[in-house]
Every structure is written in C-alpha cells, then in structure tokens.
Amino acid sequence: MKALRLLADRKVELAELPEPGPPGEGQAAVRMAAVALNHIDVWGWRGMAFARRALPITVGVEGVGTVEALGPGAAPALAGRRVAVYGGLTCGACKPCLQGRDNLCDNVAGILGFHVDGLAAERIVVPARNLIAIPDGLDWVDAACAPLTFATVQHMLFDNAKLEAGETILVHAAGSGIGSTAIKMAKRIGATVIATAGSDAKCARALELGADHAINYRDERFETKARRLTGKRGVDVVFEHVGPDTWSGSLLSLARGGRLVTCGATTGITAPTNLMHLYTQQLRIFGSFGASHRNVRESLDKMAAGVTPVIDTVATLAGLAPALERLESRDVFGKIVLRIA
Numbered sequence: 001m002k003a004l005r006l007l008a009d010r011k012v013e014l015a016e017l018p019e020p021g022p023p024g025e026g027q028a029a030v031r032m033a034a035v036a037l038n039h040i041d042v043w044g045w046r047g048m049a050f051a052r053r054a055l056p057i058t059v060g061v062e063g064v065g066t067v068e069a070l071g072p073g074a075a076p077a078l079a080g081r082r083v084a085v086y087g088g089l090t091c092g093a094c095k096p097c098l099q100g101r102d103n104l105c106d107n108v109a110g111i112l113g114f115h116v117d118g119l120a121a122e123r124i125v126v127p128a129r130n131l132i133a134i135p136d137g138l139d140w141v142d143a144a145c146a147p148l149t150f151a152t153v154q155h156m157l158f159d160n161a162k163l164e165a166g167e168t169i170l171v172h173a174a175g176s177g178i179g180s181t182a183i184k185m186a187k188r189i190g191a192t193v194i195a196t197a198g199s200d201a202k203c204a205r206a207l208e209l210g211a212d213h214a215i216n217y218r219d220e221r222f223e224t225k226a227r228r229l230t231g232k233r234g235v236d237v238v239f240e241h242v243g244p245d246t247w248s249g250s251l252l253s254l255a256r257g258g259r260l261v262t263c264g265a266t267t268g269i270t271a272p273t274n275l276m277h278l279y280t281q282q283l284r285i286f287g288s289f290g291a292s293h294r295n296v297r298e299s300l301d302k303m304a305a306g307v308t309p310v311i312d313t314v315a316t317l318a319g320l321a322p323a324l325e326r327l328e329s330r331d332v333f334g335k336i337v338l339r340i341a
C-alpha cells in the first residue's frame with residue numbers, strides 16, 4: 001500500500017509499504033479516504049527537537065476513512081461505517097478519559113502522525129475507540145477537517161471561552177483553517193465577529209464568510225480598531241493562536257472580564273504580559289490543546305447542519321510537499337486536504 005513517509009526534516013516520500021496486519025483486540029482496520037493538513041504537520045515536517053520519535057514515520061494527524069475490519073472487543077456498530085479518526089492515543093481508563101475530557105488524559109501514548117505512524121496511508125490499524133461515525137451525506141473532504149480543526153475550535157469557543165449569542169469575538173488569522181472555522185461557528189450561534197488578516201484580499205474573504213468586520217493588521221493596529229468597533233468597551237472573547245505578534249494587542253482588545261483562548265503560537269512561544277492589566281481588568285486566559293471525542297461528534301453534527309470548512313486546496317498524497325510549503329508560507333485561505341481514495 002501507499003503511505004506518505006517523513007524520512008528526515010523536510011523530506012517526504014510516497015512510499016510502498018506492506019499492508020498492516022489484521023486488527024487486534026479493540027482495534028479496527030480503516031481504508032483511508034482523506035487527510036487534512038494542519039500546522040502540526042508543518043512542525044513535524046520541519047523537525048521538532050522536543051518530539052520524541054523515530055523516523056521514518058507515516059504522517060497525517062487528521063483524517064477519515066471506512067472501517068474494513070474489526071478486532072475482538074471493538075464496537076460491532078462500527079462495521080463498514082465511514083469514520084473520523086481521533087488522533088490522540090489516549091488511554092480511555094484514567095479519570096479525565098472517563099469524564100470525557102480526553103485531551104487531559106494522564107497516559108497519552110502519542111499523537112498519530114506526529115509521534116507514531118499516522119493517517120496518510122491507504123490502510124491503517126488503530127484503536128476502535130478512536131473512531132467516530134460520520135453522519136450520512138457528509139463529503140469526505142469536509143469530514144476530514146472534523147477530528148482536529150473543527151473539534152479544536154469547538155473546544156476553544158464553547159468548552160473553554162463559553163462564547164454566547166450576542167457577544168463579540170475577535171478572531172485572528174481569518175485565512176487559517178481554525179480562524180476560518182471560528183468565524184463560521186461564532187456567526188452560527190449569533191455572535192458578532194471581528195476578524196484579522198494580513199491582506200485586503202483575506203479581509204474580503206473573511207467578510208464573505210460572515211465576519212461583521214475585518215481588520216488588515218498590517219495597515220492598522222487591530223486592538224485600536226477593535227476597541228473603536230465596540231464603543232471602547234472591548235471584545236468579550238479573543239481567539240488567539242498567533243503568539244507574540246498579537247498577544248499584547250489581544251489582551252488590550254478585551255473588555256473587562258473578557259476571555260482569551262489560545263491554541264497556538266505560530267510566531268514564537270513567549271510573549272510579555274501586562275500583569276496589572278490582567279488582574280485589574282479581571283481577564284481570563286485559557287490554554288487549549290486538542291479536543292475530546294465529544295467535540296469531534298459535535299463538529300460532525302455541525303457540518304451536517306451546514307457549517308462546513310473552508311477548503312483552500314484538494315490535492316493527492318503526492319501533493320504533500322507543495323501543500324506544506326503553501327501552508328507554511330501562509331499563502332492559504334482555509335484547509336488543505338489530501339485525497340487518498
């Protein structure tokens with residue numbers, strides 16, 4: 001079978017591998033249909049000093065496919081189903097797992113496609129409990145963006161920041177996969193959305209997605225504009241994933257008692273924080289990483305109800321390297337998805 005293998009930093013090969021063996025206890029064999037690319041793939045591609053893993057490795061953290069076979073003990077209802085693959089090898093037995101807070105698992109064995117072989121292969125064998133059935137009628141390309149992209153945003157906006165109808169949210173990097181998703185999810189519940197982007201063209205796209213306002217952060221200070229747009233009050237929620245380039249401005253954009261939720265730091269990993277502003281304004285900061293199985297189900301349900309991902313490019317497995325370059329260059333609006341079958 002074909003699989004996309006990362007051999008060394010920035011060296012990916014479409015390799016011919018032996019088929020995986022039959023699924024063991026609690027496992028399922030899945031014929032993969034599509035994988036969506038994420039920044040974690042860019043990090044993986046660049047090589048990460050902190051990642052304990054042996055190369056080569058099959059890439060692909062987020063994807064979908066069809067269950068072909070089930071091992072003993074796997075839920076029979078999964079037989080033949082189209083499924084989304086949850087990428088975290090959580091234990092399913094610790095207290096957070098049993099509480100449905102999978103991304104706080106005490107015993108994570110790794111992330112598929114980052115620490116251990118991932119989803120960009122024609123066939124995979126994974127724990128059946130990592131599989132979430134896809135509602136009928138959902139397109140493969142859209143569904144491929146559910147288990148990480150959509151689920152991450154769902155977790156950030158609704159479990160952590162608890163965004164409500166009538167509130168105002170500032171969404172950074174409207175052209176990113178999670179930024180474009182956040183705009184659509186926030187609009188769907190009736191929030192007012194102020195988006196930022198790095199070009200007028202991306203600002204125009206953000207408005208097309210339903211954002212109420214779009215700020216080109218290269219032309220003007222987004223925090224000043226955000227405060228002006230809210231009558232000096234500030235926004236209720238900031239959706240952060242940029243890092244030091246925006247961090248101070250994001251905190252200054254918040255209303256008193258506002259919430260900042262972050263899941264990334266694409267411009268660096270440390271940023272100064274005005275602590276006096278933090279406590280006097282009674283701000284709340286949420287770090288968010290990954291999502292729960294429930295968030296994946298919620299994401300698929302939202303897609304079935306019409307909140308679909310913004311797709312930048314659909315390519316084949318052979319198109320990974322140029323796709324990652326495109327993602328890294330930020331010359332992208334929405335998700336890049338690779339079709340496998």
Ligand SMILES: [Zn+2]
Nearest residue numbers: 091094097105
């Ligand atoms: Zn666990």
